[in-house]
Amino acid sequence: RNNVAVQNFRIRKLLGVFKADVSNFTITYEKKLQRVIVDARNPLKPTNQNDLNDLLDFYLTSDFNFDNFVYDYLTEREREINAIRTLYVETVAKDEPQIAAYLTAKIPFAIITKPMEFVVTFKVLPNFDTEKYSRYVEDVKKNEG
Numbered sequence: 001r002n003n004v005a006v007q008n009f010r011i012r013k014l015l016g017v018f019k020a021d022v023s024n025f026t027i028t029y030e031k032k033l034q035r036v037i038v039d040a041r042n043p044l045k046p047t048n049q050n051d052l053n054d055l056l057d058f059y060l061t062s063d064f065n066f067d068n069f070v071y072d073y074l075t076e077r078e079r080e081i082n083a084i085r086t087l088y089v090e091t092v093a094k095d096e097p098q099i100a101a102y103l104t105a106k107i108p109f110a111i112i113t114k115p116m117e118f119v120v121t122f123k124v125l126p127n128f129d130t131e132k133y134s135r136y137v138e139d140v141k142k143n144e145g
Contacts, residue, residue, distance in 0.1 A: 004085045010125045011081060018073075018133045025064040032058065063137045073136050080126060 005011050032055055039047040063069055129135065 004081050004088065008084070008125055010128060011077075011084075014126055014128055014131055015077065017128075018077075021133055022064060022070075025062065029055075029059060063134070069133075069137050069140060072140075073133055076136075077126075077131075084125070 005015055036047065036051045036055055039045040039051070059065060
């Protein structure tokens with residue numbers, strides 16, 4: 001587990017929705033695979049190799065094809081999380097700029113008691129609507145087509 005993914009609501013939401021989407025696809029795929037296996041064992045069913053090929057095509061043309069979509073999406077999220085983690089590791093508990101959630105930050109106190117205080121807002125957390133997996137797949141398909 002990565003602390004950045006656990007501590008940041010936006011990242012947690014993004015990865016949670018992705019996990020649910022992958023789980024739903026996996027359940028659908030497994031259900032179809034089980035049906036093909038059961039039908040293949042039943043001599044009264046006209047199941048043949050084409051049914052298995054259809055299932056493979058279902059995966060290969062799906063939005064959850066690992067090589068076409070999932071790997072690149074996960075790699076991009078991992079890069080973002082590592083960048084955010086670097087901000088935490090390089091700054092927290094050091095005599096340098098500190099990262100803190102606004103509610104726990106001591107900004108009002110510091111503004112009054114310190115001769116100089118710098119408040120910087122980094123917008124490095126992902127935007128759910130533009131970074132969610134379904135949007136990513138749409139953009140990849142649009143750029144390919």
